[in-house]
Amino acid sequence: MVPEEKMVDQLSEALRRGIELCRQGEWSNGLNFLGKIAEAGCTNAPGLYYSYLGYGIARCQRRTADGLKLCRHAVKLQFYEPENYLNLARTALLVNDRKVAAEAVRKGLKIDRNNRNLRALYRELGIRKRPVLRFLSRSNPINLILGKIRGRLFGPRAS
Numbered sequence: 001m002v003p004e005e006k007m008v009d010q011l012s013e014a015l016r017r018g019i020e021l022c023r024q025g026e027w028s029n030g031l032n033f034l035g036k037i038a039e040a041g042c043t044n045a046p047g048l049y050y051s052y053l054g055y056g057i058a059r060c061q062r063r064t065a066d067g068l069k070l071c072r073h074a075v076k077l078q079f080y081e082p083e084n085y086l087n088l089a090r091t092a093l094l095v096n097d098r099k100v101a102a103e104a105v106r107k108g109l110k111i112d113r114n115n116r117n118l119r120a121l122y123r124e125l126g127i128r129k130r131p132v133l134r135f136l137s138r139s140n141p142i143n144l145i146l147g148k149i150r151g152r153l154f155g156p157r158a159s
Contacts, residue, residue: 011037015049022052031056047078055087058094067091075104082112089121102127 018033034053037045051074058067071088078084085108092100102125108118131138132146 011040011042015045019048019052022056027056027060031060047074047076047081047084050074050077051081051084051087055091058091064091064095068095080111082108082115082118084108085111086115086117086121089118098125101125 014033014036018030018037021027021030021033024030030052034049034056037049038053050070054067054070054074056067057070058064068088068091071084071091074081074084075088085104089101089104089108092098092104101121105118105122105125105127108115109122112118128138129147129150131140131143132150133140133143136143
């Protein structure tokens with residue numbers, strides 16, 4: 001095997017192993033593997049790499065600004081990957097930005113509405129449905145009545 005191919009294989013194995021460890025909650029071990037990729041100067045890593053690296057450094061090293069940048073970059077690279085939105089939402093919650101977190105969860109659920117982790121975070125955040133008439137306040141009596149009707153007709157998941 002050519003040395004370049006061997007290095008690519010090692011990096012892809014480090015990527016796979018690092019993400020797997022992070023998913024299992026072993027963040028320090030996972031970040032060690034993901035750090036090897038960063039040290040190698042790999043520039044064509046998938047979005048999941050940046051997503052897990054971003055959330056990991058925000059969570060473990062308290063580098064939240066860097067973590068948010070990496071998570072946003074991951075979403076740009078792989079906008080179709082629900083886990084990228086999950087990690088962006090988690091990172092946003094570390095800096096108490098519920099608005100960004102809620103939007104990330106909504107976008108992730110548009111891609112995969114059955115994603116367990118996104119659904120759990122959705123429930124944890126307590127995201128409410130939008131008012132029926134958005135130009136009126138949420139507490140307006142007309143919105144309250146229409147919201148109750150919507151709930152009876154379409155159930156709690158209607159938006």
